[in-house]
Amino acid sequence: xxxxxxxxxxxxxxxxxxxxxxxxxxxxxxxxxxxxxxxxxxxxxxxxxxxxxxxxxxxxxxxxxxxxxxxxxxxxxxxxxxxxxxxxxxxxxxxxxxxxxxxxxxxxxxxxxxxxxxxxxxxxxxxxxxxxxxxxxxxxxxxxxxxxxxxxxxxxxxxxxxxxxxxxxxxxxxxxxxxxxxxxxxxxxxxxxxxxxxxxxxxxxxxxxxxxxxxxxxxxx
Amino acid sequence: xxxxxxxxxxxxxxxxxxxxxxxxxxxxxxxxxxxxxxxxxxxxxxxxxxxxxxxxxxxxxxxxxxxxxxxxxxxxxxxxxxxxxxxxxxxxxxxxxxxxxxxxxxxxxxxxxxxxxxxxxxxxxxxxxxxxxxxxxxxxxxxxxxxxxxxxxxxxxxxxxxxxxxxxxxxxxxxxxxxxxxxxxxxxxxxxxxxxxxxxxxxxxxxxxxxxxxxxxxxxxxxxxxxxxxxxxxxxxxxxxxxxxxxxxxxxxxxxxxxxxxxxxxxxx
Numbered sequence: 001x002x003x004x005x006x007x008x009x010x011x012x013x014x015x016x017x018x019x020x021x022x023x024x025x026x027x028x029x030x031x032x033x034x035x036x037x038x039x040x041x042x043x044x045x046x047x048x049x050x051x052x053x054x055x056x057x058x059x060x061x062x063x064x065x066x067x068x069x070x071x072x073x074x075x076x077x078x079x080x081x082x083x084x085x086x087x088x089x090x091x092x093x094x095x096x097x098x099x100x101x102x103x104x105x106x107x108x109x110x111x112x113x114x115x116x117x118x119x120x121x122x123x124x125x126x127x128x129x130x131x132x133x134x135x136x137x138x139x140x141x142x143x144x145x146x147x148x149x150x151x152x153x154x155x156x157x158x159x160x161x162x163x164x165x166x167x168x169x170x171x172x173x174x175x176x177x178x179x180x181x182x183x184x185x186x187x188x189x190x191x192x193x194x195x196x197x198x199x200x201x202x203x204x205x206x207x208x209x210x211x212x213x214x215x216x217x218x219x220x221x
Numbered sequence: 222x223x224x225x226x227x228x229x230x231x232x233x234x235x236x237x238x239x240x241x242x243x244x245x246x247x248x249x250x251x252x253x254x255x256x257x258x259x260x261x262x263x264x265x266x267x268x269x270x271x272x273x274x275x276x277x278x279x280x281x282x283x284x285x286x287x288x289x290x291x292x293x294x295x296x297x298x299x300x301x302x303x304x305x306x307x308x309x310x311x312x313x314x315x316x317x318x319x320x321x322x323x324x325x326x327x328x329x330x331x332x333x334x335x336x337x338x339x340x341x342x343x344x345x346x347x348x349x350x351x352x353x354x355x356x357x358x359x360x361x362x363x364x365x366x367x368x369x370x371x372x373x374x375x376x377x378x379x380x381x382x383x384x385x386x387x388x389x390x391x392x393x394x395x396x397x398x399x400x401x402x403x404x405x406x407x408x409x410x411x412x413x414x415x416x417x418x419x420x421x422x423x424x425x426x427x428x429x430x431x432x433x434x435x436x437x438x439x440x441x442x443x444x445x446x447x448x449x450x451x452x453x454x455x456x457x458x459x460x461x462x463x464x465x466x467x468x469x470x471x472x473x474x475x476x477x478x479x480x481x482x483x484x485x486x487x488x489x490x
Binding site for chain 2: 116119123124125132136140141144218
């Protein structure tokens with residue numbers, strides 16, 4: 001018992017540091033890039049051009065219809081066989097960004113559609129082009145609506161980064177696995193990894209609440 | 222005029238003024254439903270046109286056709302520059318901008334931007350679209366807000382205002398664009414009855430200052446006292462038009478008579 005507690009405490013920092021250098025930066029970078037992809041894809045989905053709409057639909061369908069682990073393997077283990085070799089970190093970021101892009105695109109599209117038509121019309125009558133109206137009037141309002149579902153996407157992403165351990169990225173779960181293998185204390189180490197994921201997600205949930213409150217300032221209740 | 226003076230309407234001047242807007246045979250269909258079936262209208266500077274009619278008569282669709290919110294399916298609209306836009310053929314988008322940019326609109330549901338303060342709502346168009354200097358626009362906006370009694374609410378958000386206050390902000394937002402033409406789409410229909418007066422009195426002031434206005438309204442008293450012309454629409458056509466005392470007091474067409482009777486005495490029938 002004494003030695004279990006001791007191992008738990010001694011392994012805490014190595015695993016947490018895996019989160020700090022691996023899990024968290026990986027999640028943040030992938031989410032940021034993924035949101036840019038998502039916005040572009042969402043606007044394509046809302047475009048008047050059939051071709052753009054079709055391409056966006058296809059992209060979303062493929063991303064949502066295939067497992068993330070398989071997407072990760074295609075980028076890291078598959079591409080080298082056709083001559084494209086990418087390091088673990090960039091591979092992980094590419095796969096996770098594309099994945100987030102597919103899921104978040106639908107969230108952003110729905111948020112844009114949730115802004116009342118009268119807002120577009122008012123923007124039009126003050127002389128705004130579609131682009132300016134989107135940027136200045138519609139997206140700020142859509143942002144409020146999209147915070148809860150995008151927070152979900154982000155929290156899922158944080159946990160999904162554990163998959164990067166199989167393509168040799170040093171992150172939270174890979175650290176835990178290594179210590180577990182050496183010490184043979186599998187239950188303890190995996191519970192500890194789960195606990196740290198949970199702590200990270202608790203912080204993120206608190207952040208979501210704060211962000212929602214901030215964005216709620218001008219909304220009637 | 223110093224740069225901080227509120228905008229004033231273009232002067233009526235002498236001689237025959239060129240129309241701000243000329244509409245000929247305007248038509249609009251939604252699918253198989255023809256909502257507007259050939260409407261003519263001329264509006265000269267300083268004129269206040271009241272559009273009245275039952276719901277479904279096409280008056281709102283007509284108003285929205287005058288700034289490109291709806292694209293008519295036939296007829297023509299000539300903006301102030303004198304070059305007609307012919308809707309009998311395909312009209313490129315930038316043609317519609319000539320209509321949009323000479324007018325400003327006040328909406329039934331206000332449609333203020335909820336994420337911006339009152340002041341930002343007013344300055345957004347002049348600064349972001351018209352690219353006028355921010356400081357000058359701000360002064361002008363505050364002066365306009367002062368005129369409608371809302372200068373002290375400049376930093377409030379729309380949700381913090383009453384409906385009547387929101388609509389006065391809506392009017393100021395339109396004025397700040399310095400348009401040739403103000404379009405009002407049932408501006409008091411969404412207001413509690415005790416708030417209607419504030420908005421109508423602002424509109425009356427504007428009319429007295431010589432702003433050119435087209436007002437879709439059910440406020441017959443306002444139309445009678447402020448409008449220079451009343452146009453009664455029914456079934457997508459103009460049934461009767463003329464001076465307010467003629468159309469509203471001695472309507473000649475049975476459909477106008479019926480409409481006015483119902484409006485004045487809803488329980489009668």
